[in-house]
Amino acid sequence: MKKILIIGGSGMVASRFIVLAKDRFDITSADEKTLDITKSGDIEAYFEKNTFDTVINFAAFTNVDAAEVQKGDEGGLVWKLNVEGPRSLAKVCFDKNIFLIHISTDFVFPGNEKNPGPYSEDTALPANSEGIGWYGWTKNKAERVIVDSGCKYAIIRYGYPFRADKYDLKLDWARNLLNLYDEHKMYSLFTDQAQSIVFIDDLVNPLEKIIDEKIEGVLHIASENTTTPHESGSYLLERYAGKPVEIQEGSMVEFLKSPGRTPRPRLGGLKVEKTEKLLGMKFKTWQEMIDEFITQLNS
Numbered sequence: 001m002k003k004i005l006i007i008g009g010s011g012m013v014a015s016r017f018i019v020l021a022k023d024r025f026d027i028t029s030a031d032e033k034t035l036d037i038t039k040s041g042d043i044e045a046y047f048e049k050n051t052f053d054t055v056i057n058f059a060a061f062t063n064v065d066a067a068e069v070q071k072g073d074e075g076g077l078v079w080k081l082n083v084e085g086p087r088s089l090a091k092v093c094f095d096k097n098i099f100l101i102h103i104s105t106d107f108v109f110p111g112n113e114k115n116p117g118p119y120s121e122d123t124a125l126p127a128n129s130e131g132i133g134w135y136g137w138t139k140n141k142a143e144r145v146i147v148d149s150g151c152k153y154a155i156i157r158y159g160y161p162f163r164a165d166k167y168d169l170k171l172d173w174a175r176n177l178l179n180l181y182d183e184h185k186m187y188s189l190f191t192d193q194a195q196s197i198v199f200i201d202d203l204v205n206p207l208e209k210i211i212d213e214k215i216e217g218v219l220h221i222a223s224e225n226t227t228t229p230h231e232s233g234s235y236l237l238e239r240y241a242g243k244p245v246e247i248q249e250g251s252m253v254e255f256l257k258s259p260g261r262t263p264r265p266r267l268g269g270l271k272v273e274k275t276e277k278l279l280g281m282k283f284k285t286w287q288e289m290i291d292e293f294i295t296q297l298n299s
């Protein structure tokens with residue numbers, strides 16, 4: 001059984017991944033308390049004592065609006081966790097010949113009219129931060145740092161992950177919508193934002209193959225088609241409520257016009273054809289992912 005270290009194992013995506021993958025690998029899970037990746041000395045010391053075939057780095061500063069407050073601060077926690085942490089991990093993985101899987105996002109792209117998605121695995125990573133928020137820019141930098149390190153790596157991008165079993169520390173987009181509906185607090189959803197989503201359970205088979213075969217490069221694991229928050233939200237709530245649910249239409253273009261908004265991809269999303277071909281797998285559509293989410297909720 002392959003020995004794997006999962007960094008950020010207590011997080012929303014990784015904790016579900018670990019439950020589903022625990023019988024397939026010999027997994028060690030680390031979080032901030034057990035291995036603080038902002039401390040390069042701690043990483044070196046940890047890897048002197050422990051060996052792994054593969055490291056998966058799920059850890060990141062993921063609150064997009066809170067990250068924006070640190071915009072431009074290369075001494076701040078967002079930079080340290082999202083860029084310097086991956087840099088130190090890539091160095092140790094290079095030195096010790098460990099396969100590094102680093103988790104990323106389509107927020108590395110601006111998703112604007114000038115450079116719209118959906119992006120392919122081969123789309124050039126923007127070299128400047130125009131139109132990209134600080135979270136996305138630090139994730140963009142992390143990808144570069146890993147590529148430049150010379151280590152054996154796979155960079156996995158996905159967007160808008162969601163899971164059926166409850167995660168107490170934060171709400172994913174789907175759970176948030178169910179709560180808003182139950183509490184009669186539903187607000188309008190954007191009809192002019194393109195996005196890919198991913199049911200977290202659907203990460204497991206592709207990641208297993210990537211780990212087993214040490215498949216390198218930039219890979220996208222996401223719904224096969226893109227959607228909008230209004231379209232996927234209406235579909236989700238109709239299946240949840242068992243009847244059509246009227247949701248007001250909102251505009252992200254208008255939303256982003258208000259001062260102080262954090263830049264986020266409006267024309268985002270990820271193409272998956274190359275990854276599907278490489279892995280010999282077909283990913284689900286966003287509708288099939290939501291169907292599976294509802295099936296699990298009801299079981």
Ligand SMILES: NC(=O)c1ccc[n+]([C@@H]2O[C@H](COP(=O)([O-])OP(=O)(O)OC[C@H]3O[C@@H](n4cnc5c(N)ncnc54)[C@H](OP(=O)(O)O)[C@@H]3O)[C@@H](O)[C@H]2O)c1
Nearest residue numbers: 008009010011012013031032036037058059060062103105
């Ligand atoms: N959530 C999304 O919508 C989304 C979308 C696309 C991509 N992603 C990417 O997916 C990955 C996982 O996201 P998530 O939302 O599941 O994350 P999350 O729930 O915010 O979890 C973050 C994890 O990072 C750990 N961490 C924080 N500071 C650390 C440190 N200094 N050293 C080591 N670990 C530290 C946390 O541990 P503690 O609990 O101990 O602090 C936690 O386990 C991230 O790389 C993110 O960029 C997320």
